[in-house]
Amino acid sequence: MTITELTALLALGSIALFVIGLKRLSRVRTARSGNALMAGGMLLAVLITLLEIGLVDYRWIIAGLLIGGGIGVAIVLRAQATQMPEIVARFNGFGGAASALVALSLFWLAVVEVPGELTTVDALGGTAAVTLVLSVLIGTATLSGSILAELKLRGTLSKDPRVPLRTAVMAVLVLVGLGAGFFAMFAIADTGVAALVVIGVVVASLLVGIVLVLPIGGADMPVVISLLNSLSGLAAAATGFALSNQLLIIAGTIVGAAGLILTQIMCVAMNRSLVNVIAGSFGEAGDVEHGEYGHVVSADAESAAMVLEAAGSVIIVPGYGLAAARAQNAAYDLARALIDRGTQVRFAIHPVAGRMPGHMNVVLAEAEVPYELLFEMSEINPEFSQTDVAIVVGANDVVNPAANDTPGSPIAGMPILEVENARRVFVIKRSLSPGYAGIKNALFEREHTVMLFGDAKEMLTELAGEVTQAR
Amino acid sequence: MMGPLLVSLYVFVLAAFLGFELINKVPPTLHTPLMSGANAMSGITVIGALTLVTVASPSVGVVLGVLALILATINVVGGFLVTDRMLATFGGRK
Numbered sequence: 001m002t003i004t005e006l007t008a009l010l011a012l013g014s015i016a017l018f019v020i021g022l023k024r025l026s027r028v029r030t031a032r033s034g035n036a037l038m039a040g041g042m043l044l045a046v047l048i049t050l051l052e053i054g055l056v057d058y059r060w061i062i063a064g065l066l067i068g069g070g071i072g073v074a075i076v077l078r079a080q081a082t083q084m085p086e087i088v089a090r091f092n093g094f095g096g097a098a099s100a101l102v103a104l105s106l107f108w109l110a111v112v113e114v115p116g117e118l119t120t121v122d123a124l125g126g127t128a129a130v131t132l133v134l135s136v137l138i139g140t141a142t143l144s145g146s147i148l149a150e151l152k153l154r155g156t157l158s159k160d161p162r163v164p165l166r167t168a169v170m171a172v173l174v175l176v177g178l179g180a181g182f183f184a185m186f187a188i189a190d191t192g193v194a195a196l197v198v199i200g201v202v203v204a205s206l207l208v209g210i211v212l213v214l215p216i217g218g219a220d221m222p223v224v225i226s227l228l229n230s231l232s233g234l235a236a237a238a239t240g241f242a243l244s245n246q247l248l249i250i251a252g253t254i255v256g257a258a259g260l261i262l263t264q265i266m267c268v269a270m271n272r273s274l275v276n277v278i279a280g281s282f283g284e285a286g287d288v289e290h291g292e293y294g295h296v297v298s299a300d301a302e303s304a305a306m307v308l309e310a311a312g313s314v315i316i317v318p319g320y321g322l323a324a325a326r327a328q329n330a331a332y333d334l335a336r337a338l339i340d341r342g343t344q345v346r347f348a349i350h351p352v353a354g355r356m357p358g359h360m361n362v363v364l365a366e367a368e369v370p371y372e373l374l375f376e377m378s379e380i381n382p383e384f385s386q387t388d389v390a391i392v393v394g395a396n397d398v399v400n401p402a403a404n405d406t407p408g409s410p411i412a413g414m415p416i417l418e419v420e421n422a423r424r425v426f427v428i429k430r431s432l433s434p435g436y437a438g439i440k441n442a443l444f445e446r447e448h449t450v451m452l453f454g455d456a457k458e459m460l461t462e463l464a465g466e467v468t469q470a471r
Numbered sequence: 472m473m474g475p476l477l478v479s480l481y482v483f484v485l486a487a488f489l490g491f492e493l494i495n496k497v498p499p500t501l502h503t504p505l506m507s508g509a510n511a512m513s514g515i516t517v518i519g520a521l522t523l524v525t526v527a528s529p530s531v532g533v534v535l536g537v538l539a540l541i542l543a544t545i546n547v548v549g550g551f552l553v554t555d556r557m558l559a560t561f562g563g564r565k
Contacts (some may be wrong), residue, residue, distance in 0.1 A: 022505075025504065026495075027501075031501055039551040042547055053525055060527075060533065064520070064541050072544060072548030074478075085503065085555060086554065088550075089508075091510055094511075097539075101520070105539055106532075235516070241479055241483075247515070249486065256490065257493075259509050262506060265495075265497055362503065362557050371523045448544075
């Protein structure tokens, strides 16, 4: 058996690990092992590649793997649970950039740095020439789009400016990028000029990513990141074509396709269409309902605790505010204090509460809130009408009744937690400022709603203290 | 006998079908971890970078390749780690 045959066989093993791993990752019970299998598949892929390239100068390889691995570990260790979504966005950008850089590196090594006048097609063939341009374009757009997505998730960039004639601008940028790229590959024999044109393609691609993400609101970033993730998979696949590396094509394409399906699933969970998200229409109609609040009742922790002490059942509704204030432990403390008094306590999880689907699960799990206390939207919604007190902690749009009763609202039709059906509603919030959708929340004006203004963590800790003392 | 381009094309189309069929009905809890895991997998481009940085001379091409290798490795190592961290908190239930 030759080395080539051996590595080809091992590559099948790597692909099997990826496929089985991805499948297991989509089921709750097997998810963690699925991730481990995929990591194993990746390690195997790297080993196969090292075997394939044989004895070479390993300096750059070792340096690159060590530096990259070290930075990767450091980023994850330093991240807080609330930052996970941003981290995913950042890594995604790196992945896209890496694919583009591989294509650029190939272009420089095989064309620019080879003496003599020759086009890329002469040097690498037509397939590589075409896919090289695609890889640069998709990978670079993924990079700039992901950076912008991370900034929006962080709140560093909170504006969603409209780009005039956005679709046309994007189409022109993509066409110019592709056209210039292909021209450089097929027609320019002067490698210095070709290199300059390729740098122009990089610039155009950076702009494509920016124009794509700029007008889309922060609430839709999860979908955007998922879409960009799919794109970075395709960029890897294109790189695979350019290098005629089957393993790279297969793994990249699987990510591209699976990522697209996941994007679709996430859109359905948020009751939006992908076209709608990309068009950046969310929050545009925000001004329509940007009214002042009229009758709002607020109270302090002490009087709220008295109501809680008398309650037989309580549902806690966490939102991004809870994650941002790192109040998950305080929320669990309050839940335990109430449970000790014999009160029934449940947590209601909206699928898109927070900044990413499943964000609340991650945050609450960190506080070791037992799984049995967490209820999904469809399970818990019928329960609100038989519940004494609903405590909304830093959630806004996902409990806004406008989704059900105001047809013209930007969030009309979005599934919400029907908190207003509870006998009493407490809303722990810093102020009356609007959520992501940028609209007023009529829940805050309801007669049975009491606002508890303050930091989520402090307020919950105070409530827990009051409830415990009252024993 | 198929030419290499045709083989690659077959592989591409079949892999796309596989990817489309692989994921269905994911519980919302897993949307983020699944995205994160898939994202780590897109760092597969690391193997492309490895094949390009096999000479010692630091030409522009090699430097671009090393940059690609570093970024792809961050994507892979960080991506799988962060996914595991998310999932570990799920598994922590008693």
